[in-house]
Amino acid sequence: MDWSNIPNWISSVSSMAALLFAAVAAVAARNVYKIESARDQANAELRAERESMERRDQAALVSAWWGYSSDAGRPALDWGVFIRNASETPVYDAKFSVLSLDDPNLGERFEMAVLPPAAEPVFRPIALTAPNSTEFRVEATFTDSSGQRWIRDKQGRLHELGPKVLVWGEELRINALRRFFSEFLATHGVDAQLRSGQFEELFDTLRDPNDAVPVPDILVGPHDWIGILAERRMIEPLRLSPRHRDAFDPLAIDAMTFRGELYGIPYAFDAPALLRNVDLVPAAPASFEEMIHMGQELLRVGAAEVPFAMQVPSPYYLYPVLLAAGGELFGRREDGGLDTGEFRVNTPRSRAALERFRELGLAGLGCLRPEIGRIEAVDLFITGRTPFLLCASRVLREAQKAGLNLAVEPVPPYRGFAPVRPMVTVHGFCLTRRGRNKTIAKDLIVDHLTRTAVSSSLSEIWPHVPVRLDALERSRGAEPAIRAFYETFRSGDPIPSMPEMGDVWRALKRAEVKLVDGAESGPVARQLAKQLEELTNDRPDAAGRQRAKGRLD
Template identity: 70%
Template sequence: MNLTSLPDWLSSISSAAALLFAAIAAVAARNVYKIESARDQANAALRAKQDALERRDQAALVSAWWGYSPDGGQQSQPGWGVFVRNASETPVYNAGFSVLDVRDPNVSERFDMVVIPPAAEPVFHPSPLSASKPADFRVEVTFTDSRGQRWIRDKQGRLHELGPAVVVWGDESRINALRRFFSDFLASHGVEIHARTGDIEDLRRALLDADDATAAPDIVVGPHDWIGGLVEQQLIEPLTLSPQHRAAFDALSLEAMTYHGELYGIPYAFDAPVLLRNTDLVAEAPSSFEDMLHKGEAVRRTGTTELPFVMQVPSPYYTYAVLLAAGGAVFGRRADGGLDTGKLEILSTATRVALDRFRDLGQAGHQHLPPRIGREEAIDLFVSGRTPFLIGTSRVLLAAQKARLNLAVDPVPSFDGVDPVRPMVSVHGFFLTRCGHNKVIARDLIVDHLTRTEVSTALHEVWPHVPARRDALERGRDIDPAIGAFYEAFRAGDPMPSIPQMGDVWQSLRSAVIKLVDGAEAGPVARQLSKQLEDLLNGKHNRGTR
């Protein structure tokens, strides 16, 4: 052993020992930190649970129910009504009571109390509602406790905290039309509406891609073909209507909102592509698609108009109606006549001919279709009299009314020798999301409030459309013949499939339409589209799921 190296050797041992002790200390500190963090998290969770229980202490002692009073309370005569009790030691405030007939949302009563004082016994409030079947009435109450927290005890007697706002997503035109009806109901419960508007497909993708539950809406307004994808991602909840309540809606609208036997949306409007005609420019309905083009070209040659007809391009919802008119189809049919989403018809002879006909309307043919034209531009061309025909939906009715346009509604005509068009029917409605923060009041809003006849009728006056509720539909048909014509077109159509892949089916069709309008040959477009749809329907394509 070299004694001269001993100090260096001892120094190395000391350094190694110091590093070892430092590492041991770091591990110990990390373990202590983990233990303390876990304890802090457990304590925080316990405190949150205790706070929640303390918040509920008073609210749990406030209740209301429907019942029979032998002495009738202040009326001093027997009768049915609402019993109210605050069994806590302090008052609650700004209470609102809704008495609801579970069979029919049109039968209801509402009253308010500024203060519900503490009381040993319940106080009876007589009701003017019929008591012939008292078991069919339920009472819902909202109130503010002594801490300022808002609560709701629902129709089943369950207690829930109320958030300050119900968050609703939908396209701008529908939200603007619905806002008043949302606000009237929510204000009576001490809740605000927060709305996010945008293109409906952008909103659908935002909902599918949302990772942060705090950003999720309570209600989404959209078409029924979203349902499959939203259910697959567990983003919406099923809803319940009584048999009498269901009978108030057109059966087709409920069928469209049903997926795997569950009702996932409350319908409020139908829509489908039809042929809208300016009767000042063309007096008679065309007998065929070729006749429509002939009549449109005849008017254009006079210098009166710019286009023989117009539609939104490249929206697949509208252009698919023309594909059908030309004899083509995306899906085959089942034995019962319904659409068979497992059978593709893109490469069939009839669809290949239809795609050629469609291409001939674009830039490589007669140039009837501009390459890109949005919804508002298409509507403006029609209502301003620059084209006699518009393939569109009931969205045009409000603009046509404002322009005092003489309007006729006809089915989209078929090409000569092709069967009548069976358009894709869209049913728009309200979906309740699973991750919303105010689901209880949101459910009441769409199930009980927005389905009332008076609301459906008033909504139709604000924004003309084809209502899904039968009585509102009949009233709309009496006021405006166009509503009846739209409805007849819908009855002759097929509900859009609501399979999970439907959004991507439309996107693939949109890409194909763009290529055809721009002049691409129909054969390669058909083969590519068929391959894309086959992959989609066989699960070989990522549908943008979370």
């Protein structure tokens, strides 16, 4: 044994012991930190809860309700609003809305700059005529003495009111709706924050919430979002009284309903239709072949560049052309509706229809080309370079601004086939589950935006087919193009809102691109059928039945 190394051993052991002690101390310190952090977090949550309760103390003593008051000297009853501030300090900027449970057109709003404390409620008579005066409820918003804004909803529940309502949807529709959001929210001291974006981006935000990206309170979009959003519990069911529901076209309510629950408030219809330049083609074509022939004759004399135009790729517009040629995407139930449990894209009729669509592309007439997207297709039509455009109603404003003499017509079928029943889109408003200002957001979409005056004004700003029956009749009478659009799809089918519908559209889009590029229709149909079956073959349909495989007969 080399005793000369003993000092080195002792030094090494001491170093190891010091390291071990440091490690133990670090672990202990970390555990203490975790305990202290947990205690601090619990204390912070307790303080926040206490502060919230203290904030509610005054607000809880402010109330308003609908009722009647009678004077001894008058036999008649006065219906109106009772208002009471039972706290010990005033509240400010109080705004009151009298709302009908059945008809959003009936109601009244009034304000009080200061609502002082009072032992007894103040009564304000309201002159509203209705079959039953008890059908009204009162909603109140006010600011307490600490500056916090509150809302007591029409069920009497109290909520803190945030400063903004965040609305998210497609840019053009958001811009058209901006005024109607802002007008209503301003009456409650709330601002509208509007954001536009693509559905995929929106879906990611709702699925994976991030504090840096606020979750919207309201979604504006087409009804075929509803299935996936409802299944993932991203949106909330909504309630309308039977009389309120009856104010809408039943097709719109059905489209916004998923598995028996209403998940959206509808405001507009849309569907593919054919726009015809009457100056280029005075008479409507009787068939799809005749339409193409008319366009080719104009090409022959140099009066047009393309016989017929539509956005590529767009499965929404592919669908009516598929039907026009005798094809199908889904089967049909006994009641005539679409059977989403059965795909029929690989039947002989559908394969023949896909081949006819292929002939419109690069392998045939060249009407459809990959470089003709929405902007290019619309530009071809409004500049008079094509006589026909397959499009939705959003193009009406651009065509009217261009001064075109146009007609709106159904997509004509190929000879020997039935009239086309296009897929109908219903645009509406959905309420998210994780929105931060849901109470006022719900009032905005259920009560304010469903009023006839709002629906009619909106259709003047953004040409569309309203879903409120009274606004629809008014628009049909005042605007021939709107009336014609409605006639083209009144016997159509709502787009299925099954959760896989987005994937169905994407599969059709890929198939459409291949066909326009000239791919053989048979292999495309078989591959499309396989993709669609894989999407849904393990899921029961809306009636709980196991989904069928695609038909080959």
